[in-house]
Amino acid sequence: MNETNSLYIAIAGNPNSGKSTLFNELTGLRQKVANYPGKTVEKHVGVLQDDPDGNIRVIDLPGTYSLNPHSPDEEIAHDVLMGWSDDTPRPGLIVAVVDASNLERNLFLVTQLLSLGIPVVVALNMMDACRASGIEIDVVKLEQRLGVPVVPTVGSRREGTAELKARILSTLKQPSVPRSVVQIPDAAAREVDRLAAHLQAHELAAAESAHGEALRAICTENSFSHPRFAAARDPLKTTILAARDSLAQAGFAWYAIEAEAGYQWIETLMAEVRNVREARLTFGERADYWLTHRIVGPAFLGLIVLMIFVSIFALAKPPMDWIKHLFGYLAVLVVNTIPAGPLQSLLTDGVITGVGGIMVFLPQIMMLFFFIAILEDSGYTARAALIMDRIMGRVGLHGRAFIPLFSSFACAVPGVMATRMIDNARDRLLTIFVAPFMCCSARWPVYLLLAGAVIPNTIVLGFIPLPAIVLVSMILLGIVAAVATAALFNKTILKGVTSTPAMELPRYRRPRLRMVLQTMWERSLLFVKKAGTVILAMSIIMWALTNYPHRPDAAPDQQIKQSFAGTVGRVIEPVISPIGFDWRIGVSILSSFVAREVFVSSMATIYGTNMSDPHRAADLQAHLRSELDPETGLPFFTPLRALSIMIFYVLSMQCVSTIAVVRRETNSWKWTLFQLGYMTGLAWIACFVLWQGGRLLGWS
Amino acid sequence: METSKTTSLDHLGVGRSARIVQMDLRPMEAQRLMEMGLTVGTRVTLVRRAPLRYPIIIQARGSHLTLRKAVARSIRIQLTGP
Ligand SMILES: Nc1nc2c(ncn2[C@@H]2O[C@H](COP(=O)(O)OP(=O)(O)OP(=O)(O)O)[C@@H](O)[C@H]2O)c(=O)[nH]1
Ligand SMILES: [Mg+2]
Numbered sequence: 001m002n003e004t005n006s007l008y009i010a011i012a013g014n015p016n017s018g019k020s021t022l023f024n025e026l027t028g029l030r031q032k033v034a035n036y037p038g039k040t041v042e043k044h045v046g047v048l049q050d051d052p053d054g055n056i057r058v059i060d061l062p063g064t065y066s067l068n069p070h071s072p073d074e075e076i077a078h079d080v081l082m083g084w085s086d087d088t089p090r091p092g093l094i095v096a097v098v099d100a101s102n103l104e105r106n107l108f109l110v111t112q113l114l115s116l117g118i119p120v121v122v123a124l125n126m127m128d129a130c131r132a133s134g135i136e137i138d139v140v141k142l143e144q145r146l147g148v149p150v151v152p153t154v155g156s157r158r159e160g161t162a163e164l165k166a167r168i169l170s171t172l173k174q175p176s177v178p179r180s181v182v183q184i185p186d187a188a189a190r191e192v193d194r195l196a197a198h199l200q201a202h203e204l205a206a207a208e209s210a211h212g213e214a215l216r217a218i219c220t221e222n223s224f225s226h227p228r229f230a231a232a233r234d235p236l237k238t239t240i241l242a243a244r245d246s247l248a249q250a251g252f253a254w255y256a257i258e259a260e261a262g263y264q265w266i267e268t269l270m271a272e273v274r275n276v277r278e279a280r281l282t283f284g285e286r287a288d289y290w291l292t293h294r295i296v297g298p299a300f301l302g303l304i305v306l307m308i309f310v311s312i313f314a315l316a317k318p319p320m321d322w323i324k325h326l327f328g329y330l331a332v333l334v335v336n337t338i339p340a341g342p343l344q345s346l347l348t349d350g351v352i353t354g355v356g357g358i359m360v361f362l363p364q365i366m367m368l369f370f371f372i373a374i375l376e377d378s379g380y381t382a383r384a385a386l387i388m389d390r391i392m393g394r395v396g397l398h399g400r401a402f403i404p405l406f407s408s409f410a411c412a413v414p415g416v417m418a419t420r421m422i423d424n425a426r427d428r429l430l431t432i433f434v435a436p437f438m439c440c441s442a443r444w445p446v447y448l449l450l451a452g453a454v455i456p457n458t459i460v461l462g463f464i465p466l467p468a469i470v471l472v473s474m475i476l477l478g479i480v481a482a483v484a485t486a487a488l489f490n491k492t493i494l495k496g497v498t499s500t501p502a503m504e505l506p507r508y509r510r511p512r513l514r515m516v517l518q519t520m521w522e523r524s525l526l527f528v529k530k531a532g533t534v535i536l537a538m539s540i541i542m543w544a545l546t547n548y549p550h551r552p553d554a555a556p557d558q559q560i561k562q563s564f565a566g567t568v569g570r571v572i573e574p575v576i577s578p579i580g581f582d583w584r585i586g587v588s589i590l591s592s593f594v595a596r597e598v599f600v601s602s603m604a605t606i607y608g609t610n611m612s613d614p615h616r617a618a619d620l621q622a623h624l625r626s627e628l629d630p631e632t633g634l635p636f637f638t639p640l641r642a643l644s645i646m647i648f649y650v651l652s653m654q655c656v657s658t659i660a661v662v663r664r665e666t667n668s669w670k671w672t673l674f675q676l677g678y679m680t681g682l683a684w685i686a687c688f689v690l691w692q693g694g695r696l697l698g699w700s
Numbered sequence: 701m702e703t704s705k706t707t708s709l710d711h712l713g714v715g716r717s718a719r720i721v722q723m724d725l726r727p728m729e730a731q732r733l734m735e736m737g738l739t740v741g742t743r744v745t746l747v748r749r750a751p752l753r754y755p756i757i758i759q760a761r762g763s764h765l766t767l768r769k770a771v772a773r774s775i776r777i778q779l780t781g782p
Contacts, residue, residue, distance in 0.1 A: 065732065065735045065736055066732075066735040068731060068735070070728065070731075070732055101762075102762050102763045103762070104737065104761040104762050104763075105736060105737045105761050105762065105763045108735060108737070219731075221727065221728050221731075253727070253730075254727075255727040255728070255730060255731040255734075256730065256731065256734055256739075256740075258735075259731065259734035259735050259739050260734070260739050260740070263734075263737065263739050263742075263761075288748070289748070292748060292750060292751065292757075293751070294751045295751075297751045298751055386750045386755065386757075386766060387750060387751055387752075389750060389752075389754070389755050389766070389768070390750065390752035390753075390754055390755075391752075393754075393768055393769075399755070399766070399768060423732075499726075499729055499770070499771070500768050500771070501729050501732040501733055501736075501771060502732070502733055502736050502765040502766065502767050502771070503755075503765065503766045504736075504763060504764065504765055504766075505757060505764040505765065505766055
């Protein structure tokens with residue numbers, strides 16, 4: 001298919017209006033959807049399904065409240081819609097997705113989209129929620145007044161999506177450019193005319209779009225700094241500022257013109273098309289009374305988090321055992337069929353122990369993502385953000401920082417990307433800086449391994465296993481570190497005032513089981529894939545590094561000591577022994593830079609070498625428990641040592657993918673390396689204090 | 701009868717409504733609020749307060765918005781009926 005010949009359809013709309021849901025319906029793809037504003041922060045392209053030529057591409061865009069971009073994600077949407085994007089041509093049609101249950105606010109962007117000179121089809125989405133709150137919309141009238149097709153849809157139930165597709169195709173066959181519906185005041189119109197003439201004279205805009213671009217240039221604060229105007233910036237800037245000045249003299253604020261004119265028009269329209277049958281107090285509003293209640297709200301939040309951890313801990317046990325047995329069985333099979341030698345050793349000590357060691361945690365990862373999906377889909381995340389907001393504001397975090405931080409519990413990479421919806425650079429940087437402290441899912445195997453191996457499985461308070469408490473503490477420690485770091489930087493290197501304008505509180509929705517299971521399935525698949533690729537490769541590498549140079553006559557522990565890994569380990573030992581790590585832990589930590597989970601597989605490979613019972617190949621916890629300290633003859637993995645390792649993982653930035661995404665999003669190696677240094681330094685100091693302090697107190 | 705008393709949005713009582721008369725914010729902040737529907741003259745209702753009193757949750761033009769203290773303080777309102 002030829003890129004330049006294909007036609008692009010852009011899906012635009014306010015955040016959380018259902019764009020990605022409809023995109024998925026139109027393309028058959030599976031973009032992530034979630035019930036909070038700002039899930040999509042990149043553009044995604046798919047091919048329109050059921051199109052005979054297969055030549056139409058659909059672009060899912062980040063949500064935006066207007067065509068005056070305020071944050072990097074809105075800039076992406078804006079540039080595509082204006083046809084200014086480097087890698088996508090100007091769209092041939094815009095599907096404007098509006099939330100019917102919040103029509104008035106959603107129509108504002110539509111009034112702007114109608115002025116771009118591009119055909120528009122309106123998808124009147126969330127019709128179910130609209131009906132449920134007792135509102136009727138006269139679709140025929142709306143269509144007349146907007147002058148473009150309007151299709152009612154319920155994206156999440158696939159209602160109206162076939163009709164939407166049909167209307168898109170028929171509009172493409174006979175494209176007609178919509179009329180602008182909103183009249184801006186004459187004084188403003190004159191300035192727009194003048195600027196449009198300037199743009200054309202300097203060949204900065206084509207005739208058919210010059211007026212739209214001129215209006216955008218006046219209303220968007222730093223419009224002249226867009227790279228596309230690089231060559232002609234100064235005269236353009238002068239002209240734009242002059243236009244704003246003369247508007248001010250005429251009594252208009254340039255930044256308010258569009259909104260005031262737009263909403264005036266929308267108010268008249270709403271009176272004609274909307275009929276509130278009866279204002280109903282929805283289930284969500286009643287629930288919110290309690291869920292954001294002064295006392296009940298925070299208590300409920302705490303309880304939910306605790307329940308999630310306890311159930312992950314308690315319910316995952318049996319499936320974990322099955323997986324352990326499965327890998328044990330595999331190891332036995334290998335031992336029985338392949339003669340002893342390097343190949344057998346590679347398969348059992350390298351592959352099965354390494355990959356098995358990590359696969360054991362699949363059930364817990366699945367459950368974690370199950371709960372995250374429920375929180376995302378229900379709309380509760382936004383309530384949790386509300387409860388935490390005051391504290392976040394105190395330490396200089398933007399109100400929109402909650403979603404990036406919440407996403408970082410899955411993985412810091414999407415978390416750091418989600419900061420694109422933060423509208424000022426300082427606040428965004430601060431959020432990027434603290435996001436990797438959140439406990440990503442890759443840390444779970446490390447904590448679960450160590451907590452499960454050395455923390456006694458006693459039950460506290462009647463129902464909470466002690467290892468679960470340790471786990472929760474590690475997660476809380478990450479949050480505390482994030483808050484403290486934010487507070488520190490807010491007062492020092494990133495001084496400034498956060499300003500969070502307004503944020504939208506999404507409606508509650510019943511989480512759809514299909515969606516939740518799908519998210520869980522996709523994330524689990526990712527985890528398994530990682531085990532089969534990165535972790536498999538690292539296990540083989542670690543096996544080689546610990547088994548070579550091969551000394552057939554050496555005792556197993558001498559072999560590993562004199563191997564490549566052992567040599568590297570002993571080089572770094574002086575740095576890590578003050579925090580309680582021996583060279584084997586050190587090598588595992590180094591290897592886990594590729595991905596934190598690799599720590600588990602590396603430990604498995606290193607400690608699995610002198611494994612005697614292949615049945616327990618994947619039972620790394622048992623190996624760790626039986627490891628003795630050569631000096632004292634007591635267990636090597638004491639709770640103190642395990643805690644030190646865990647805390648190291650809480651605080652350090654052990655992950656190349658995170659480093660790469662921070663580099664990309666900050667566009668600065670300086671910040672990236674500073675963050676790496678800060679986090680690693682903090683981790684080392686914390687572990688040093690813990691380990692040395694603990695030993696002084698005689699804990700180890 | 702409408703009172704002509706103006707105050708700032710952070711002083712609005714829970715469940716009460718008012719009209720926006722002015723916003724003392726930087727152009728870009730004001731622009732965003734207006735684009736989200738909070739233009740001068742818009743009727744807002746204070747729905748609830750967050751557990752720590754801020755942010756406040758307001759309803760305007762059918763959507764629920766949350767506002768931090770600093771912003772709420774910069775919005776001048778005129779009280780209308782209950
Ligand atoms: N009740 C209802 N829910 C819907 C409908 N369409 C989408 N949703 C839900 O609305 C939420 C938001 O959907 P998304 O598709 O992620 O919205 P978006 O516009 O892409 O959001 P951003 O990417 O954040 O701008 C999700 O929880 C969807 O399941 C609908 O027609 N009715
Ligand atoms: Mg989306």
